[in-house]
Amino acid sequence: MKELLPFPLISLCLLAMWLWLSQSIAPGPILLGSLFAVMGGWLLRQLQPDAGHVRNPAAMVRLTALVLVDVIRSNLAVAAIVLGGQRHNITSGFVDIPLDMRSRQGLAVLACILTSTPGTLWIDFNRDSGILQLHVLDLVDEHEWVERIKGRYESLLLEIFE
Secondary structure, eight states, X not given: OTXXXXXXXXXXXXXXXXXXXXXXXSHHXXXXXXXXXXXXXXXXXXXXOOSOOOSOHHHHHHHHHHHHHHHHHHHHHHHHHHHTTOXXXXXXXXXXXXXXXXXXXXXXXXXXXXXXXXXXXXXXXXXXXXXXXXXXXXXXXHHHHHHHIIIIIIHHHHHHHO
8 A cells, every 4th residue: 555655645635636726526637636646646755865864963064054155155256247247258167077975865955055056057967977067157167166066065965964
């Protein structure tokens, strides 16, 4: 039963929401809603975290402070580019960053950090090769970005999750 409905309460809520939105309890909406409810439970099972826990809470505090400073600094830099009329002087580009981290939680946190930092965007991650492709708004030195991501974020995330 756990294979068919890994999260029965969530599946039931999805079915109820589907029926409420369709405003019908006819057989068609019930069948379609049941299909969506079962599929929703299966998809949610795929999002379950790896077994384990945070290994170094102090590193989490350091990472949070570092990200806060970097987001503020990046906001100011992007605002200077956009509002300062320097848009024609920037060179945006893509950077390939080899990552050692394989933890799904660590990669998810890194994706949130990079995407929430103005001027950077997580483009792709190849799980087989461990290569992260990052878009940078003002790319001056690719090597600097590789060192920044690996030295500032990945090293702390490895302490936290692996």
